[in-house]
Amino acid sequence: MSFLTTFVNGLSLGSIYAIIALGYTMVYGIAKMLNFAHGDFIMVGCYIIFLFSSNLGLPPFISILIAVVLCTVLGITTERVAYRPLRNAASPLAVLITAIGVSYFLENLALLIFGADTKSFSSVITWSGLSLFNGELQIQGITIVTIAVSLLILLVLQLFVHKTKEGQAMLAVSQDRGAAMLMGIDVNKTITLTFAIGSALAAVAGALLASAYPSLTPYTGAMPGIKAFVAAVLGGIGSIPGAMIGGLVLGIIEILSRTYISSQLADAIVFGILVVVLLVKPTGILGKKIQEKV
Amino acid sequence: MLLTIKNLSVYYGVIQALKKINFSVDRGEIVALIGANGAGKTTTLHTISGLIDPKEGEILFEGKDISHIPGHRRVAMGIAQVPEGRRVFADMTVEDNLRMGAYTRKDRSGYSDTLNMVFDRFPRLKERRGQLSGTLSGGEQQMLAMGRALMSKPDILLLDEPSMGLSPIMVNEVFDIIRQVHEDGTTVLLVEQNAKKALNIADRAYVLETGSVTVTGDAEELLNNDSIRKAYLGE
Ligand SMILES: Nc1ncnc2c1ncn2[C@@H]1O[C@H](COP(=O)(O)OP(=O)(O)OP(=O)(O)O)[C@@H](O)[C@H]1O
Ligand SMILES: [Mg+2]
Numbered sequence: 176m177s178f179l180t181t182f183v184n185g186l187s188l189g190s191i192y193a194i195i196a197l198g199y200t201m202v203y204g205i206a207k208m209l210n211f212a213h214g215d216f217i218m219v220g221c222y223i224i225f226l227f228s229s230n231l232g233l234p235p236f237i238s239i240l241i242a243v244v245l246c247t248v249l250g251i252t253t254e255r256v257a258y259r260p261l262r263n264a265a266s267p268l269a270v271l272i273t274a275i276g277v278s279y280f281l282e283n284l285a286l287l288i289f290g291a292d293t294k295s296f297s298s299v300i301t302w303s304g305l306s307l308f309n310g311e312l313q314i315q316g317i318t319i320v321t322i323a324v325s326l327l328i329l330l331v332l333q334l335f336v337h338k339t340k341e342g343q344a345m346l347a348v349s350q351d352r353g354a355a356m357l358m359g360i361d362v363n364k365t366i367t368l369t370f371a372i373g374s375a376l377a378a379v380a381g382a383l384l385a386s387a388y389p390s391l392t393p394y395t396g397a398m399p400g401i402k403a404f405v406a407a408v409l410g411g412i413g414s415i416p417g418a419m420i421g422g423l424v425l426g427i428i429e430i431l432s433r434t435y436i437s438s439q440l441a442d443a444i445v446f447g448i449l450v451v452v453l454l455v456k457p458t459g460i461l462g463k464k465i466q467e468k469v
Numbered sequence: 470m471l472l473t474i475k476n477l478s479v480y481y482g483v484i485q486a487l488k489k490i491n492f493s494v495d496r497g498e499i500v501a502l503i504g505a506n507g508a509g510k511t512t513t514l515h516t517i518s519g520l521i522d523p524k525e526g527e528i529l530f531e532g533k534d535i536s537h538i539p540g541h542r543r544v545a546m547g548i549a550q551v552p553e554g555r556r557v558f559a560d561m562t563v564e565d566n567l568r569m570g571a572y573t574r575k576d577r578s579g580y581s582d583t584l585n586m587v588f589d590r591f592p593r594l595k596e597r598r599g600q601l602s603g604t605l606s607g608g609e610q611q612m613l614a615m616g617r618a619l620m621s622k623p624d625i626l627l628l629d630e631p632s633m634g635l636s637p638i639m640v641n642e643v644f645d646i647i648r649q650v651h652e653d654g655t656t657v658l659l660v661e662q663n664a665k666k667a668l669n670i671a672d673r674a675y676v677l678e679t680g681s682v683t684v685t686g687d688a689e690e691l692l693n694n695d696s697i698r699k700a701y702l703g704e
Binding site: 340343344346351353354358359360 | 545
């Protein structure tokens with residue numbers, strides 16, 4: 176494989192991390208919690224698509240749409256039932272531990288329903304892709320679609336956050352929840368909306384991930400979830416463009432290390448780079464200095 | 470009465486911060502709430518705005534008990550607050566902060582009228598409308614916090630220590646603005662450490678001591694009250 180092709184593959188994996196990281200970073204920024212079950216929402220999305228598309232034979236696009244809707248409902252329900260009651264708990268660890276609990280719950284539920292065996296997922300994209308520069312650059316259809324979808328999502332999210340009233344409410348809640356309430360903003364509704372968006376994105380990420388790496392188990396979402404979390408921290412947690420950049424950087428580093436250094440060491444290198452970046456810039460690439468004014 | 474507080478008790482865990490307090494604010498008044506650090510002034514304003522739920526008691530606004538209405542809906546009913554420490558949205562521009570203040574308003578033309586009114590009242594905000602609020606000076610942030618609260622066209626404005634940390638000139642400016650806002654027809658409930666200034670501008674005042682209202686009367690009376698002069702006016 177040429178360097179260029181490898182690089183583009185990294186970009187593609189990075190785009191998936193970016194979409195997942197967007198959910199992580201928005202929920203962190205607005206609800207001020209780490210939703211460690213976020214990766215498992217991806218897995219749930221994958222199984223839903225698998226069920227409707229491979230088993231019931233619905234067209235991929237319809238299956239994805241169903242997965243997006245059901246994951247959104249799952250996200251809203253989880254927040255309502257598991258996280259909201261703990262929002263004002265004395266220790267912020269309470270909700271974090273609950274999120275880990277939700278993660279195990281979803282993984283074991285999938286185990287119970289679908290079993291531990293690997294399901295092979297048929298790609299939702301059938302387009303074979305492009306070959307450019309006399310074969311120097313081979314791009315699969317799924318790669319192109321993944322990159323395009325993630326750019327589109329970033330664009331729509333930025334417009335949503337900066338140009339709509341609901342988006343502005345999210346920014347306000349992320350900066351000062353109490354002051355946001357004093358503006359007349361329904362903080363609960365804003366947090367619900369954030370979970371809805373994050374979970375819908377997890378379903379989209381699931382469709383892309385399972386199409387690129389078509390084997391599905393109850394633990395499919397766990398590792399991408401953790402890496403997307405790393406990506407969000409790398410980019411500056413709470414920052415939407417930061418999640419995008421963090422995701423892309425992470426994906427590219429991972430694929431390049433896997434190809435040119437060692438596939439066993441790739442993950443270690445990824446996490447090593449996180450450590451180095453955080454030592455140099457603790458707030459991440461686009462993270463802001465925490466400044467306070469009297 | 471526009472606002473009546475009846476037997477209001479508020480707890481933080483087991484600590485009782487407000488002990489069955491009673492007071493009221495009539496339409497068109499400036500009422501001052503003074504008291505030492507930790508007396509419960511901020512707690513009172515937070516409870517009126519719905520940031521904290523009372524354990525018992527009533528908050529009557531235009532005769533209706535609002536203590537069980539979610540805080541965000543009280544803004545649309547006509548209650549706005551300029552919180553202690555200003556709490557402007559630091560990463561938003563001045564204009565976006567003002568837009569957040571008008572969050573509950575639906576009418577576009579009314580919005581721009583109010584924006585112009587606020588810009589007339591605070592010319593410095595107009596000059597700096599595109600600046601990030603976190604980079605404003607303390608005085609400018611106070612102006613912004615007040616302008617932001619006015620954007621909802623409140624019936625009553627709750628002000629929590631608006632003069633805190635400001636230079637004497639700025640303090641005078643803030644009090645001038647409070648007077649003007651009041652002349653424009655807004656009722657004001659003013660919490661202040663600067664008791665002298667507060668009593669000078671207010672019609673009536675309540676003194677809060679460790680969670681209880683201990684003294685009440687016309688502002689002028691309190692200005693001439695010996696024990697008040699000793700305790701709060703530093704004389
Ligand atoms: N979040 C909280 N948790 C526990 N106790 C609190 C909390 N907020 C306030 N208190 C306590 O409640 C009491 C009243 O506090 P409050 O902030 O209302 O006082 P204040 O009159 O506004 O004081 P200051 O003039 O210093 O602003 C204080 O004893 C304070 O320690
Ligand atoms: Mg206070």
